[in-house]
Amino acid sequence: MIMIDTIFTPWQSLAGGALIGLASVLLMLTLGRILGATGILAGVLTPTTHPDTGWRLAVLAGMVTGPLAVLALTGQMPVVQVPVTLPMLLIGGFLVGIGVTYGSGCTSGHGVCGMARLSRRSIAATATFMVTTAITVFIIRHVLGA
Amino acid sequence: MRYVTSYVIGLIFGIGISISGMANPAKVLNFFDVAGNWDPSLIFVMGGALVVTFIGYRFVLRRTAPIVDATFHLPDNPHLDMRLLGGAAVFGIGWGITGFCPGGALPALGTGRFEVVAFVAALIAGIFAAKALMALTGTRAARVLRRET
Numbered sequence: 498m499i500m501i502d503t504i505f506t507p508w509q510s511l512a513g514g515a516l517i518g519l520a521s522v523l524l525m526l527t528l529g530r531i532l533g534a535t536g537i538l539a540g541v542l543t544p545t546t547h548p549d550t551g552w553r554l555a556v557l558a559g560m561v562t563g564p565l566a567v568l569a570l571t572g573q574m575p576v577v578q579v580p581v582t583l584p585m586l587l588i589g590g591f592l593v594g595i596g597v598t599y600g601s602g603c604t605s606g607h608g609v610c611g612m613a614r615l616s617r618r619s620i621a622a623t624a625t626f627m628v629t630t631a632i633t634v635f636i637i638r639h640v641l642g643a
Numbered sequence: 644m645r646y647v648t649s650y651v652i653g654l655i656f657g658i659g660i661s662i663s664g665m666a667n668p669a670k671v672l673n674f675f676d677v678a679g680n681w682d683p684s685l686i687f688v689m690g691g692a693l694v695v696t697f698i699g700y701r702f703v704l705r706r707t708a709p710i711v712d713a714t715f716h717l718p719d720n721p722h723l724d725m726r727l728l729g730g731a732a733v734f735g736i737g738w739g740i741t742g743f744c745p746g747g748a749l750p751a752l753g754t755g756r757f758e759v760v761a762f763v764a765a766l767i768a769g770i771f772a773a774k775a776l777m778a779l780t781g782t783r784a785a786r787v788l789r790r791e792t
Contacts, residue, residue: 503680513662514689534746577756578668595737622730633740
């Protein structure tokens with residue numbers, strides 16, 4: 498694995514985080530829904546009987562055009578640096594899919610919306626995945642030394 | 644109206660993810676690499692998002708209903724179980740291997756990068772695999788229950 502140094506960006510990250518929070522609050526205010534990337538994607542992939550596919554597709558379309566809006570506003574595409582190999586992306590992506598489905602959520606649904614509601618399940622889930630992510634990164638970078 | 648609102652909300656989320664650094668796996672992995680080249684930026688993403696959502700929800704959930712729906716759709720299961728914690732643990736392993744979580748990767752699709760497309764394809768395969776596995780173990784559990792009763 499290639500390690501890429503990244504610069505500490507407290508203000509940019511804080512502003513970005515505040516926008517993520519604003520979007521979460523607005524979705525609850527208008528549609529009464531949790532803004533969870535997992536729930537919204539899974540809801541489109543395996544729709545139930547409820548007529549919920551439309552608004553979920555609209556949210557996804559908005560998400561995907563986010564980087565283009567940043568490009569239009571600042572003249573620069575957001576930086577995406579991928580220091581991992583293709584097999585790692587595929588294996589890791591598959592594990593993320595399994596995990597978020599069994600765990601009923603990810604960083605946005607549990608980590609932001611659920612934690613903000615002080616949900617026991619979301620707090621437990623967030624604590625669990627933060628720890629296993631840190632352990633995984635430690636093993637890959639410092640034990641396997643990849 | 645519902646769709647326009649949803650689109651704008653997705654766009655705000657996508658812009659937030661883009662400028663926060665959550666769409667950049669190198670930054671995410673460096674946040675978790677406290678023993679290496681640590682980048683604490685993600686604390687600020689999480690902090691900013693949590694403070695705004697925590698305060699905003701206090702006001703919004705005081706209403707009897709949202710603006711364009713009859714009720715709030717809130718999960719009300721209070722129980723911690725192995726499905727939740729095991730799932731969260733596996734998600735963390737995948738996040739640690741790739742540096743992508745679903746909320747970071749979906750907006751990152753807009754950059755058109757091949758790596759993001761590969762991750763999202765695998766993510767979708769994982770979601771389908773988990774749903775199939777759940778259906779399989781669910782029907783088996785139901786069969787066992789039928790036999791026992």
